Amino acid sequence: MATDKFLSCDQQNISSAFYSPTWLRLRRNLTYNILHTLRIKSFACARKWALDALINRLKSHSSSYEYHHTKIREHIQHALYSLFAFICFGEKLEDKKIQDIKDLQRRLQLSFDEFKVLNLFPSLGKFVFHKRWEKLRQLRQDQEKLMVPLIKARKENRKLEEKEIVALCSEFFTGGIDTTSTTLEWIMASLVKHPHIQDKLFKEIKGVVSDGEVEIKDGDLRKMPYLRAVILESLRRHPPSHFLIPHTVTKNVVLGGFLVPKNSIVIFIVVETGRNPNVWENPMEFKPERFLNNGDFDISGTKEIKMMPFGVGKRMCPAYRLAMLHLKYFVANLVWHFNFNCFGEGVDLTEKHEFTAVMQNPLEVQIAPRLYVQ
Ligand code: HEM
Numbered sequence: 442m443a444t445d446k447f448l449s450c451d452q453q454n455i456s457s458a459f460y461s462p463t464w465l466r467l468r469r470n471l472t473y474n475i476l477h478t479l480r481i482k483s484f485a486c487a488r489k490w491a492l493d494a495l496i497n498r499l500k501s502h503s504s505s506y507e508y509h510h511t512k513i514r515e516h517i518q519h520a521l522y523s524l525f526a527f528i529c530f531g532e533k534l535e536d537k538k539i540q541d542i543k544d545l546q547r548r549l550q551l552s553f554d555e556f557k558v559l560n561l562f563p564s565l566g567k568f569v570f571h572k573r574w575e576k577l578r579q580l581r582q583d584q585e586k587l588m589v590p591l592i593k594a595r596k597e598n599r600k601l602e603e604k605e606i607v608a609l610c611s612e613f614f615t616g617g618i619d620t621t622s623t624t625l626e627w628i629m630a631s632l633v634k635h636p637h638i639q640d641k642l643f644k645e646i647k648g649v650v651s652d653g654e655v656e657i658k659d660g661d662l663r664k665m666p667y668l669r670a671v672i673l674e675s676l677r678r679h680p681p682s683h684f685l686i687p688h689t690v691t692k693n694v695v696l697g698g699f700l701v702p703k704n705s706i707v708i709f710i711v712v713e714t715g716r717n718p719n720v721w722e723n724p725m726e727f728k729p730e731r732f733l734n735n736g737d738f739d740i741s742g743t744k745e746i747k748m749m750p751f752g753v754g755k756r757m758c759p760a761y762r763l764a765m766l767h768l769k770y771f772v773a774n775l776v777w778h779f780n781f782n783c784f785g786e787g788v789d790l791t792e793k794h795e796f797t798a799v800m801q802n803p804l805e806v807q808i809a810p811r812l813y814v815q
Pocket residue numbers: 452469472612613616617618620621624681682684685686687749750751752753756757758759760761763764
């Protein structure tokens with residue numbers, strides 16, 4: 442599919458129920474600006490804080506040299522909520538506050554399907570689907586109650602209205618956490634299912650990092666092509682979003698001989714693109730090596746579109762670089778600190794659709810600390 446077909450599309454998402462098209466355009470620019478600043482600031486200390494919390498939680502499930510088992514989804518999610526709360530509010534929040542934010546965001550995200558209809562006819566939908574509109578409004582009020590005090594504490598440096606900042610924070614929590622934590626769980630599942638790949642990754646890390654190092658930082662991550670290949674292969678094989686946000690065609694487009702009329706809604710199927718046997722050899726096989734012989738694989742789809750876990754074109758995920766950094770950081774540090782093994786009957790790759798496409802049976806692992814780190 443040619444990229445220009447993407448360029449003639451625009452997105453429709455739940456925020457349209459709240460905001461005018463002008464504000465939505467502004468919000469996109471704001472998100473870009475904030476993400477640009479984030480990349481520059483890098484938030485290394487936020488990442489380290491979240492990683493420490495994750496490692497401590499996992500350590501409590503593994504004593505010195507013995508194996509213990511745990512489901513890792515809960516721990517990964519907690520770490521990512523800690524990281525994003527730090528990014529949004531600029532401080533290390535206590536566990537209870539992080540749990541409150543998580544509970545609220547989960548309630549919101551798991552109700553998204555119910556709210557989609559409001560977006561189809563924004564002004565009429567509020568009356569016709571009054572109860573759903575009230576539920577959505579209540580959730581936003583709960584968000585404001587929880588986040589405004591945190592924002593007030595930081596407000597002196599910012600020029601936006603508090604309610605606008607709540608919307609942006611919500612955008613970050615909603616867009617950034619489930620996608621990243623689900624991807625992390627799938628990556629760890631593949632590393633547990635294929636111990637030789639975990640070993641190869643560990644060897645790569647060991648070749649770059651000195652023994653006894655407690656944290657692998659950005660500079661080192663850039664020297665690990667196999668790590669990047671593992672992450673890309675997981676995003677191809679298990680993209681957390683199976684579909685893009687619905688797009689609207691802004692002009693008549695002929696695609697494969699069919700006319701897609703202006704204003705029709707188009708759903709792009711991400712998962713099929715990455716598993717297309719005409720493009721990928723043995724697509725269901727987990728084989729990071731396919732990304733090693735590929736030069737610097739272009740995930741943004743600028744030159745060609747072979748997969749699109751972050752979307753493609755002008756509406757692609759504005760945070761894909763930040764997301765790749767988070768994924769590399771957590772995977773490398775986890776594998777550096779612990780050996781992850783299969784627990785019970787093996788890794789079940791069945792998918793289930795929640796807000797993202799998660800593992801139907803959460804990954805349960807045996808973990809043991811590696812000897813290289815104290
Ligand atoms: C593995 C991690 C991630 C994946 C796979 C992912 C994937 C996506 C996809 C597929 C879209 C829709 C693109 C389209 O419809 O064309 C999207 C949009 C978006 N993502 Fe991400 N994302 C990830 C991480 C993040 C993070 C960390 C943030 C924020 C910090 C974020 C913020 C957003 C926002 C704000 C949008 C909506 C953009 C718009 O309205 O145009 N995402 N993402």
